[in-house]
Amino acid sequence: MDIMNTGTGRPFTKILDRLRGAGLRPTRQRLALAKLLFEGPDRHVTAEILRAEAQAANVRVSLATVYNTLHQFTTAGLLREIVVDSQRSYFDTNISDHHHFFYEGSGRLDDIPGDQIAVTSMPAPPVGTTIKRVDVIVRVD
Amino acid sequence: MDIMNTGTGRPFTKILDRLRGAGLRPTRQRLALAKLLFEGPDRHVTAEILRAEAQAANVRVSLATVYNTLHQFTTAGLLREIVVDSQRSYFDTNISDHHHFFYEGSGRLDDIPGDQIAVTSMPAPPVGTTIKRVDVIVRVD
């Protein structure tokens, strides 16, 4: 089955609508990357991983476009960027409230559901600022 | 007063012992960087900031040595690396249990004392792993 077609004669409408809803033109590259990212279970990717998958799926996309797309999807709220490693950016397809286990050795990242962890007695944010997000990273090895 | 001398005729013994205790030869560069880092209140530095301060204090240190030293100090437990930005590494002279406010706009980092925040109902670490650290980052802007 071609990556651009679901085999039902209906070219994955849900993803198409998702891009349209985000105000992003459904180009061949965005559709293919979105399909890799959003069909199937939630995942954590780096730009390099996604580029490799695109290549493996016979989708021609430049690395620059992979970076652009990851950032556009993040800005549109379709992805979330996770900062765990100062050398590489990870993007999470799970945009619900949750946290992470980070395996320092392998660079692997696992979700911790939001209800399995709680941050209490949060201090007030400094005057003039707003809390944008609270990230909890449990580093294991 | 010279940075290599306290003016008391006693060349800052505490820092010297700190390096010796960590098994690090007290070289001119390490002593000077340690003085910049550990004399005075706790702080957050990047390699570039520390290099600039060394330069301002008339200490000749190469950037490569600044990086080496920051990592050696971190391995020795004298510093702690904080990951908040995927483009830059921060090092914290406060090695006690605490968390951080990160100002996305300016790149500034503030400590949140360990007793002002609590993470409860932590999930068990995956089998075969040990929790190395739990980082809470409150992103504000």
Added chain:
DNA sequence: GTGATTGCAAATCTTTTGCACTAAA
């Protein structure tokens, strides 16, 4: 002396940018 440490410049790696070309609406 001898091995650890340093400096420098080059290399590496990730990410961004400029700009001509292509494609969506």
Added chain:
DNA sequence: TTTAGTGCAAAAGATTTGCAATCAC
């Protein structure tokens, strides 16, 4: 058409590395 999006190659920025010179013990 018209404007957004893409690819490529070059640039940028942070960090690491190789190796000869230097320093601590």
